[in-house]
Amino acid sequence: RAEGNRLIDRDGREYIDAVASLWSVIHGHGHPQIVEAIQAQAAKLQHSTLLGISHPSAIAFADSLVRHLPKGLSRVYYSSDGSSAVEVALKMAIQYWVNQGHPERKRIVALDMAYHGDTLGANSLGGPGPFRDPYEPLLFEPLRVPNGYRYRCRWCASGPECDSSCVDALRDLLEARGAEIAALIVEPRVQGAAGMIVAPEGHLSSIRRLCDDHDVLLIADEVATGFGRTGEMFACDLEGVVPDIMTLGKGITGGYLPLSATVATDRVYDAFYDLTDRNKTLFHGHTFAGNPICCAAALASLRIFETDPVLVRVRERAAFLGTLLHELFADHPWVGEIRQQGLMVGLELVRDRTTRESFPAIDAIGWRVCMAARDKGVFVRPLGDVVILMPPLSIEEEELVQIAEAVHYGLREVGKGHDTVD
Numbered sequence: 001r002a003e004g005n006r007l008i009d010r011d012g013r014e015y016i017d018a019v020a021s022l023w024s025v026i027h028g029h030g031h032p033q034i035v036e037a038i039q040a041q042a043a044k045l046q047h048s049t050l051l052g053i054s055h056p057s058a059i060a061f062a063d064s065l066v067r068h069l070p071k072g073l074s075r076v077y078y079s080s081d082g083s084s085a086v087e088v089a090l091k092m093a094i095q096y097w098v099n100q101g102h103p104e105r106k107r108i109v110a111l112d113m114a115y116h117g118d119t120l121g122a123n124s125l126g127g128p129g130p131f132r133d134p135y136e137p138l139l140f141e142p143l144r145v146p147n148g149y150r151y152r153c154r155w156c157a158s159g160p161e162c163d164s165s166c167v168d169a170l171r172d173l174l175e176a177r178g179a180e181i182a183a184l185i186v187e188p189r190v191q192g193a194a195g196m197i198v199a200p201e202g203h204l205s206s207i208r209r210l211c212d213d214h215d216v217l218l219i220a221d222e223v224a225t226g227f228g229r230t231g232e233m234f235a236c237d238l239e240g241v242v243p244d245i246m247t248l249g250k251g252i253t254g255g256y257l258p259l260s261a262t263v264a265t266d267r268v269y270d271a272f273y274d275l276t277d278r279n280k281t282l283f284h285g286h287t288f289a290g291n292p293i294c295c296a297a298a299l300a301s302l303r304i305f306e307t308d309p310v311l312v313r314v315r316e317r318a319a320f321l322g323t324l325l326h327e328l329f330a331d332h333p334w335v336g337e338i339r340q341q342g343l344m345v346g347l348e349l350v351r352d353r354t355t356r357e358s359f360p361a362i363d364a365i366g367w368r369v370c371m372a373a374r375d376k377g378v379f380v381r382p383l384g385d386v387v388i389l390m391p392p393l394s395i396e397e398e399e400l401v402q403i404a405e406a407v408h409y410g411l412r413e414v415g416k417g418h419d420t421v422d
Protein backbone atom coordinates (compact mmCIF):
# COMPACT_ATOMS: atom_id res chain seq x y z
CA ARG A 1 0.00 0.00 0.00
CA ALA A 2 0.95 3.59 -0.11
CA GLU A 3 -0.22 6.75 1.62
CA GLY A 4 0.98 10.27 0.99
CA ASN A 5 4.76 10.13 0.61
CA ARG A 6 5.12 6.64 2.08
CA LEU A 7 5.16 3.07 0.80
CA ILE A 8 3.95 0.41 3.24
CA ASP A 9 5.21 -3.16 2.92
CA ARG A 10 3.29 -6.36 3.58
CA ASP A 11 4.38 -6.37 7.21
CA GLY A 12 3.10 -2.83 7.72
CA ARG A 13 6.55 -1.17 7.75
CA GLU A 14 6.60 2.32 6.28
CA TYR A 15 9.25 3.73 3.93
CA ILE A 16 9.45 7.24 2.60
CA ASP A 17 9.25 6.99 -1.18
CA ALA A 18 12.41 9.04 -1.76
CA VAL A 19 12.46 8.27 -5.49
CA ALA A 20 8.77 9.03 -6.07
CA SER A 21 8.17 5.54 -7.50
CA LEU A 22 10.72 5.94 -10.26
CA TRP A 23 10.40 9.72 -10.47
CA SER A 24 6.70 9.71 -11.27
CA VAL A 25 4.67 10.54 -8.14
CA ILE A 26 4.02 14.27 -7.86
CA HIS A 27 1.34 15.07 -5.26
CA GLY A 28 1.80 11.92 -3.16
CA HIS A 29 0.11 8.51 -3.23
CA GLY A 30 -3.66 8.17 -2.83
CA HIS A 31 -4.45 11.83 -3.49
CA PRO A 32 -8.29 11.98 -3.24
CA GLN A 33 -8.78 14.29 -6.23
CA ILE A 34 -6.80 12.04 -8.58
CA VAL A 35 -8.34 8.84 -7.23
CA GLU A 36 -11.85 10.28 -7.64
CA ALA A 37 -11.12 11.45 -11.19
CA ILE A 38 -9.92 7.96 -12.11
CA GLN A 39 -12.98 6.31 -10.58
CA ALA A 40 -15.41 8.70 -12.23
CA GLN A 41 -13.80 8.34 -15.66
CA ALA A 42 -13.64 4.53 -15.39
CA ALA A 43 -17.40 4.47 -14.82
CA LYS A 44 -18.04 6.76 -17.80
CA LEU A 45 -15.70 5.62 -20.57
CA GLN A 46 -12.75 3.36 -19.86
CA HIS A 47 -11.31 3.34 -23.36
CA SER A 48 -11.90 4.53 -26.88
CA THR A 49 -9.35 5.00 -29.64
CA LEU A 50 -7.96 8.32 -30.84
CA LEU A 51 -7.73 6.93 -34.39
CA GLY A 52 -10.51 8.62 -36.30
CA ILE A 53 -12.45 9.87 -33.25
CA SER A 54 -11.69 11.55 -29.96
CA HIS A 55 -13.12 11.83 -26.44
CA PRO A 56 -13.60 14.66 -23.91
CA SER A 57 -10.92 13.51 -21.50
CA ALA A 58 -8.10 13.59 -24.09
CA ILE A 59 -9.32 16.94 -25.45
CA ALA A 60 -9.64 18.55 -22.01
CA PHE A 61 -6.19 17.45 -20.88
CA ALA A 62 -4.47 18.56 -24.11
CA ASP A 63 -6.22 21.91 -23.84
CA SER A 64 -5.12 22.36 -20.23
CA LEU A 65 -1.59 21.11 -20.81
CA VAL A 66 -0.96 23.59 -23.62
CA ARG A 67 -1.73 26.44 -21.22
CA HIS A 68 1.13 25.28 -18.97
CA LEU A 69 3.69 24.56 -21.70
CA PRO A 70 6.32 27.04 -22.84
CA LYS A 71 4.51 29.39 -25.21
CA GLY A 72 4.57 28.11 -28.78
CA LEU A 73 4.14 24.42 -27.98
CA SER A 74 0.56 23.94 -29.08
CA ARG A 75 0.08 20.41 -30.45
CA VAL A 76 -0.23 17.28 -28.32
CA TYR A 77 0.37 13.71 -29.44
CA TYR A 78 -0.29 10.94 -26.87
CA SER A 79 1.53 7.69 -26.15
CA SER A 80 1.75 5.58 -23.02
CA ASP A 81 5.33 5.80 -21.72
CA GLY A 82 8.35 8.06 -21.91
CA SER A 83 10.28 5.88 -24.35
CA SER A 84 7.39 5.88 -26.84
CA ALA A 85 7.12 9.66 -26.56
CA VAL A 86 10.80 9.83 -27.54
CA GLU A 87 10.28 7.42 -30.47
CA VAL A 88 7.51 9.70 -31.73
CA ALA A 89 9.72 12.77 -31.33
CA LEU A 90 12.48 11.14 -33.40
CA LYS A 91 10.08 10.07 -36.14
CA MET A 92 8.47 13.52 -36.15
CA ALA A 93 11.85 15.21 -36.52
CA ILE A 94 13.00 12.97 -39.37
CA GLN A 95 9.70 13.12 -41.26
CA TYR A 96 9.44 16.87 -40.74
CA TRP A 97 12.47 17.25 -43.00
CA VAL A 98 11.25 14.60 -45.48
CA ASN A 99 7.93 16.44 -45.76
CA GLN A 100 9.82 19.73 -46.31
CA GLY A 101 11.82 18.21 -49.18
CA HIS A 102 15.05 17.78 -47.20
CA PRO A 103 15.49 14.04 -46.68
CA GLU A 104 19.25 14.60 -46.40
CA ARG A 105 18.68 15.99 -42.89
CA LYS A 106 18.60 12.60 -41.23
CA ARG A 107 21.12 12.64 -38.39
CA ILE A 108 20.19 13.06 -34.73
CA VAL A 109 22.57 14.68 -32.22
CA ALA A 110 22.60 13.36 -28.64
CA LEU A 111 24.65 14.31 -25.62
CA ASP A 112 27.25 12.09 -23.98
CA MET A 113 25.74 10.02 -21.16
CA ALA A 114 22.20 10.67 -22.45
CA TYR A 115 19.30 8.46 -21.43
CA HIS A 116 16.02 8.65 -23.30
CA GLY A 117 14.45 5.22 -22.73
CA ASP A 118 14.76 1.53 -23.47
CA THR A 119 12.93 1.04 -26.78
CA LEU A 120 15.22 0.77 -29.79
CA GLY A 121 15.17 4.35 -31.07
CA ALA A 122 15.46 5.81 -27.59
CA ASN A 123 18.07 3.20 -26.71
CA SER A 124 20.17 4.29 -29.70
CA LEU A 125 20.52 7.73 -28.14
CA GLY A 126 21.93 6.37 -24.89
CA GLY A 127 25.57 6.29 -23.97
CA PRO A 128 27.67 3.13 -24.35
CA GLY A 129 27.35 0.48 -21.65
CA PRO A 130 25.27 -2.52 -20.67
CA PHE A 131 21.99 -0.76 -21.47
CA ARG A 132 23.07 -0.31 -25.10
CA ASP A 133 25.95 -2.56 -26.13
CA PRO A 134 24.16 -5.94 -26.54
CA TYR A 135 21.56 -4.42 -28.88
CA GLU A 136 24.09 -2.66 -31.10
CA PRO A 137 23.02 -4.48 -34.31
CA LEU A 138 19.50 -3.07 -33.93
CA LEU A 139 20.44 0.52 -33.13
CA PHE A 140 21.29 3.67 -35.11
CA GLU A 141 24.28 5.91 -34.37
CA PRO A 142 23.58 9.46 -33.31
CA LEU A 143 26.20 12.19 -33.58
CA ARG A 144 27.53 12.88 -30.10
CA VAL A 145 28.44 16.06 -28.29
CA PRO A 146 29.90 16.45 -24.79
CA ASN A 147 27.51 17.03 -21.91
CA GLY A 148 27.94 19.71 -19.26
CA TYR A 149 29.37 17.46 -16.53
CA ARG A 150 31.38 20.00 -14.52
CA TYR A 151 32.68 17.53 -11.94
CA ARG A 152 34.37 15.40 -14.59
CA CYS A 153 34.57 17.83 -17.50
CA ARG A 154 37.54 17.12 -19.75
CA TRP A 155 38.10 20.89 -20.16
CA CYS A 156 37.14 22.74 -17.00
CA ALA A 157 36.70 20.23 -14.14
CA SER A 158 39.76 21.58 -12.32
CA GLY A 159 39.02 25.25 -13.06
CA PRO A 160 36.98 27.60 -10.88
CA GLU A 161 34.37 28.18 -13.57
CA CYS A 162 32.74 26.47 -16.53
CA ASP A 163 34.50 27.65 -19.72
CA SER A 164 31.70 26.47 -22.07
CA SER A 165 34.02 24.26 -24.12
CA CYS A 166 31.24 21.68 -24.44
CA VAL A 167 29.10 24.29 -26.20
CA ASP A 168 32.02 25.11 -28.52
CA ALA A 169 32.15 21.43 -29.48
CA LEU A 170 28.48 21.56 -30.47
CA ARG A 171 29.10 24.76 -32.46
CA ASP A 172 31.93 23.04 -34.35
CA LEU A 173 29.76 20.04 -35.14
CA LEU A 174 26.85 22.15 -36.40
CA GLU A 175 29.14 24.32 -38.51
CA ALA A 176 30.67 21.26 -40.12
CA ARG A 177 27.61 19.04 -40.51
CA GLY A 178 24.49 21.12 -39.75
CA ALA A 179 22.98 20.50 -43.19
CA GLU A 180 22.70 16.75 -42.55
CA ILE A 181 21.22 17.09 -39.04
CA ALA A 182 17.48 16.81 -38.39
CA ALA A 183 17.41 17.42 -34.64
CA LEU A 184 19.29 17.58 -31.38
CA ILE A 185 17.79 15.88 -28.34
CA VAL A 186 18.61 16.98 -24.81
CA GLU A 187 17.46 16.29 -21.27
CA PRO A 188 17.10 19.97 -20.34
CA ARG A 189 19.19 21.15 -17.37
CA VAL A 190 19.37 17.72 -15.66
CA GLN A 191 20.57 14.44 -17.15
CA GLY A 192 18.64 12.22 -14.76
CA ALA A 193 19.66 8.64 -15.42
CA ALA A 194 23.31 9.68 -15.93
CA GLY A 195 23.32 10.53 -12.21
CA MET A 196 21.48 13.85 -11.91
CA ILE A 197 24.09 15.78 -13.85
CA VAL A 198 23.09 19.42 -13.63
CA ALA A 199 24.21 21.42 -16.67
CA PRO A 200 25.80 24.82 -16.10
CA GLU A 201 23.37 27.74 -16.26
CA GLY A 202 23.01 28.99 -19.81
CA HIS A 203 23.95 25.61 -21.35
CA LEU A 204 20.39 24.97 -22.54
CA SER A 205 19.84 28.42 -24.01
CA SER A 206 23.19 28.20 -25.83
CA ILE A 207 22.04 24.92 -27.37
CA ARG A 208 18.76 26.56 -28.42
CA ARG A 209 20.63 29.45 -30.07
CA LEU A 210 22.96 27.14 -31.96
CA CYS A 211 20.07 24.99 -33.19
CA ASP A 212 18.34 28.16 -34.42
CA ASP A 213 21.49 29.31 -36.20
CA HIS A 214 21.71 26.02 -38.09
CA ASP A 215 17.98 25.35 -38.54
CA VAL A 216 18.20 22.17 -36.46
CA LEU A 217 15.10 21.10 -34.51
CA LEU A 218 15.49 21.03 -30.73
CA ILE A 219 13.84 18.15 -28.87
CA ALA A 220 13.66 18.67 -25.10
CA ASP A 221 13.09 15.38 -23.29
CA GLU A 222 11.27 16.46 -20.13
CA VAL A 223 10.12 12.95 -19.20
CA ALA A 224 12.10 13.19 -15.95
CA THR A 225 12.31 16.97 -15.44
CA GLY A 226 8.71 17.92 -16.29
CA PHE A 227 5.85 18.79 -13.92
CA GLY A 228 7.56 20.84 -11.28
CA ARG A 229 10.58 18.75 -10.35
CA THR A 230 13.11 21.44 -11.08
CA GLY A 231 11.22 24.25 -9.35
CA GLU A 232 9.61 25.39 -12.60
CA MET A 233 6.81 23.57 -14.40
CA PHE A 234 9.32 22.48 -17.04
CA ALA A 235 13.12 22.63 -16.98
CA CYS A 236 12.99 24.65 -20.23
CA ASP A 237 11.25 27.40 -18.23
CA LEU A 238 14.40 27.82 -16.11
CA GLU A 239 16.06 29.41 -19.14
CA GLY A 240 13.01 30.63 -21.07
CA VAL A 241 13.71 28.10 -23.82
CA VAL A 242 11.00 26.91 -26.21
CA PRO A 243 11.96 23.67 -27.94
CA ASP A 244 10.41 22.61 -31.24
CA ILE A 245 9.35 19.28 -29.76
CA MET A 246 9.04 18.26 -26.11
CA THR A 247 8.51 14.82 -24.62
CA LEU A 248 6.58 14.27 -21.39
CA GLY A 249 5.86 11.18 -19.28
CA LYS A 250 6.41 9.93 -15.73
CA GLY A 251 4.76 12.70 -13.65
CA ILE A 252 2.21 13.62 -16.32
CA THR A 253 -0.61 11.77 -14.49
CA GLY A 254 0.84 12.60 -11.07
CA GLY A 255 2.39 9.11 -11.19
CA TYR A 256 -0.94 7.24 -11.21
CA LEU A 257 -1.27 5.73 -14.69
CA PRO A 258 0.80 5.30 -17.85
CA LEU A 259 0.51 8.23 -20.22
CA SER A 260 3.02 10.27 -22.19
CA ALA A 261 2.94 13.03 -24.74
CA THR A 262 5.06 14.43 -27.54
CA VAL A 263 4.20 18.08 -27.93
CA ALA A 264 5.18 20.28 -30.84
CA THR A 265 4.93 23.76 -32.28
CA ASP A 266 2.58 24.74 -35.09
CA ARG A 267 5.60 24.88 -37.40
CA VAL A 268 6.23 21.16 -36.87
CA TYR A 269 2.52 20.27 -36.99
CA ASP A 270 1.96 22.19 -40.22
CA ALA A 271 4.60 20.11 -42.00
CA PHE A 272 2.36 17.07 -41.54
CA TYR A 273 -0.97 18.70 -42.39
CA ASP A 274 -1.69 18.28 -46.06
CA LEU A 275 -5.10 17.13 -47.29
CA THR A 276 -3.70 16.49 -50.77
CA ASP A 277 -0.77 14.29 -49.76
CA ARG A 278 -1.51 11.33 -47.51
CA ASN A 279 2.17 10.42 -47.27
CA LYS A 280 2.82 13.46 -45.10
CA THR A 281 0.89 11.78 -42.27
CA LEU A 282 2.80 10.67 -39.18
CA PHE A 283 1.99 6.98 -39.44
CA HIS A 284 2.33 6.04 -35.82
CA GLY A 285 -0.18 5.15 -33.12
CA HIS A 286 -0.56 2.96 -30.05
CA THR A 287 -3.78 1.22 -29.00
CA PHE A 288 -4.01 2.84 -25.58
CA ALA A 289 -2.60 6.24 -26.52
CA GLY A 290 -4.59 8.96 -24.79
CA ASN A 291 -6.62 6.48 -22.76
CA PRO A 292 -9.54 8.34 -21.11
CA ILE A 293 -8.78 7.22 -17.54
CA CYS A 294 -5.10 8.19 -17.90
CA CYS A 295 -6.08 11.59 -19.30
CA ALA A 296 -8.56 12.12 -16.45
CA ALA A 297 -5.79 11.42 -13.93
CA ALA A 298 -3.48 13.80 -15.78
CA LEU A 299 -6.11 16.53 -15.80
CA ALA A 300 -6.74 16.10 -12.07
CA SER A 301 -2.99 16.32 -11.40
CA LEU A 302 -2.71 19.49 -13.46
CA ARG A 303 -5.68 21.01 -11.58
CA ILE A 304 -3.76 20.57 -8.32
CA PHE A 305 -0.92 22.65 -9.82
CA GLU A 306 -3.57 25.28 -10.64
CA THR A 307 -5.23 25.36 -7.22
CA ASP A 308 -2.32 24.69 -4.82
CA PRO A 309 1.00 26.56 -4.61
CA VAL A 310 2.92 23.46 -5.70
CA LEU A 311 5.86 25.21 -7.35
CA VAL A 312 6.34 27.64 -4.46
CA ARG A 313 6.47 24.65 -2.12
CA VAL A 314 8.99 22.86 -4.35
CA ARG A 315 11.34 25.85 -4.22
CA GLU A 316 11.00 26.10 -0.44
CA ARG A 317 11.57 22.39 0.09
CA ALA A 318 14.47 22.41 -2.37
CA ALA A 319 16.20 25.22 -0.47
CA PHE A 320 15.63 23.40 2.83
CA LEU A 321 16.99 20.16 1.38
CA GLY A 322 20.01 21.91 -0.11
CA THR A 323 21.01 23.36 3.26
CA LEU A 324 20.48 20.01 4.96
CA LEU A 325 22.58 18.11 2.44
CA HIS A 326 25.44 20.59 2.68
CA GLU A 327 25.41 20.40 6.47
CA LEU A 328 25.51 16.62 6.44
CA PHE A 329 27.62 15.81 3.41
CA ALA A 330 29.76 18.74 2.27
CA ASP A 331 32.75 17.46 4.25
CA HIS A 332 31.98 13.78 4.02
CA PRO A 333 35.03 11.90 2.71
CA TRP A 334 32.96 9.80 0.33
CA VAL A 335 30.72 12.51 -1.10
CA GLY A 336 32.51 13.94 -4.12
CA GLU A 337 29.73 16.19 -5.36
CA ILE A 338 26.24 17.20 -4.26
CA ARG A 339 24.18 18.01 -7.35
CA GLN A 340 20.75 19.55 -7.08
CA GLN A 341 18.15 21.21 -9.24
CA GLY A 342 14.87 21.66 -7.37
CA LEU A 343 13.85 18.32 -5.92
CA MET A 344 16.21 16.35 -8.17
CA VAL A 345 19.35 15.42 -6.27
CA GLY A 346 22.43 13.25 -6.88
CA LEU A 347 25.15 12.58 -4.33
CA GLU A 348 28.17 11.25 -6.20
CA LEU A 349 30.14 8.87 -3.99
CA VAL A 350 33.88 8.60 -4.64
CA ARG A 351 36.73 6.69 -3.08
CA ASP A 352 39.02 9.73 -3.11
CA ARG A 353 37.70 13.29 -3.03
CA THR A 354 41.02 14.78 -4.11
CA THR A 355 41.56 12.66 -7.21
CA ARG A 356 37.79 12.09 -7.75
CA GLU A 357 38.54 8.40 -8.18
CA SER A 358 35.41 6.23 -8.24
CA PHE A 359 34.89 3.07 -6.25
CA PRO A 360 35.26 -0.18 -8.20
CA ALA A 361 31.82 -1.03 -9.62
CA ILE A 362 32.01 -4.51 -8.09
CA ASP A 363 31.89 -2.96 -4.58
CA ALA A 364 28.34 -1.70 -5.31
CA ILE A 365 28.81 1.05 -2.75
CA GLY A 366 25.82 3.09 -3.89
CA TRP A 367 23.55 0.07 -3.75
CA ARG A 368 24.76 -0.94 -0.29
CA VAL A 369 24.28 2.57 1.09
CA CYS A 370 20.70 2.62 -0.20
CA MET A 371 19.94 -0.85 1.19
CA ALA A 372 21.20 0.27 4.60
CA ALA A 373 18.98 3.38 4.42
CA ARG A 374 15.96 1.08 4.36
CA ASP A 375 16.72 0.22 8.02
CA LYS A 376 15.76 3.82 8.72
CA GLY A 377 12.47 3.65 6.81
CA VAL A 378 13.59 5.27 3.58
CA PHE A 379 13.35 3.76 0.10
CA VAL A 380 16.09 5.26 -2.01
CA ARG A 381 17.69 3.86 -5.15
CA PRO A 382 21.12 4.66 -6.58
CA LEU A 383 22.38 4.97 -10.14
CA GLY A 384 25.80 3.38 -9.88
CA ASP A 385 27.51 5.23 -7.06
CA VAL A 386 25.25 8.25 -7.29
CA VAL A 387 22.59 8.23 -4.57
CA ILE A 388 19.45 9.69 -6.13
CA LEU A 389 16.89 11.65 -4.15
CA MET A 390 13.78 12.61 -6.05
CA PRO A 391 10.86 12.60 -3.62
CA PRO A 392 7.24 13.50 -4.46
CA LEU A 393 6.74 17.27 -4.62
CA SER A 394 4.42 16.90 -1.63
CA ILE A 395 7.33 15.89 0.63
CA GLU A 396 7.40 17.47 4.10
CA GLU A 397 10.45 18.99 5.81
CA GLU A 398 10.52 16.29 8.54
CA GLU A 399 10.50 13.64 5.81
CA LEU A 400 13.43 15.31 4.06
CA VAL A 401 15.33 15.23 7.35
CA GLN A 402 14.55 11.52 7.68
CA ILE A 403 15.76 10.87 4.11
CA ALA A 404 19.04 12.76 4.55
CA GLU A 405 19.75 11.13 7.91
CA ALA A 406 19.00 7.68 6.50
CA VAL A 407 21.53 8.20 3.71
CA HIS A 408 24.05 9.46 6.26
CA TYR A 409 23.41 6.34 8.34
CA GLY A 410 23.81 4.20 5.19
CA LEU A 411 27.20 5.77 4.48
CA ARG A 412 28.30 5.14 8.07
CA GLU A 413 27.19 1.50 7.97
CA VAL A 414 28.90 0.76 4.65
CA GLY A 415 31.92 2.79 5.74
CA LYS A 416 32.58 0.50 8.71
CA GLY A 417 35.75 -1.35 7.87
CA HIS A 418 36.89 1.33 5.40
CA ASP A 419 39.54 3.64 6.84
CA THR A 420 38.31 6.68 4.85
CA VAL A 421 35.02 6.91 6.80
CA ASP A 422 34.48 6.94 10.55
Ligand code: PLP
Nearest residue numbers: 081082083116117192221223224
Ligand atom coordinates in the same frame (compact mmCIF):
# COMPACT_ATOMS: atom_id res chain seq x y z
N1 PLP B 1 13.46 10.06 -21.05
C1 PLP B 1 14.03 10.33 -19.87
C2 PLP B 1 14.77 11.63 -19.69
C3 PLP B 1 13.95 9.43 -18.81
O1 PLP B 1 14.55 9.72 -17.64
C4 PLP B 1 13.23 8.22 -19.00
C5 PLP B 1 13.11 7.24 -17.92
O2 PLP B 1 13.78 7.29 -16.92
C6 PLP B 1 12.64 7.98 -20.25
C7 PLP B 1 12.77 8.92 -21.25
C8 PLP B 1 11.89 6.72 -20.51
O3 PLP B 1 10.64 6.73 -19.90
P1 PLP B 1 9.83 5.36 -19.67
O4 PLP B 1 10.58 4.60 -18.62
O5 PLP B 1 8.48 5.81 -19.20
O6 PLP B 1 9.79 4.65 -20.97
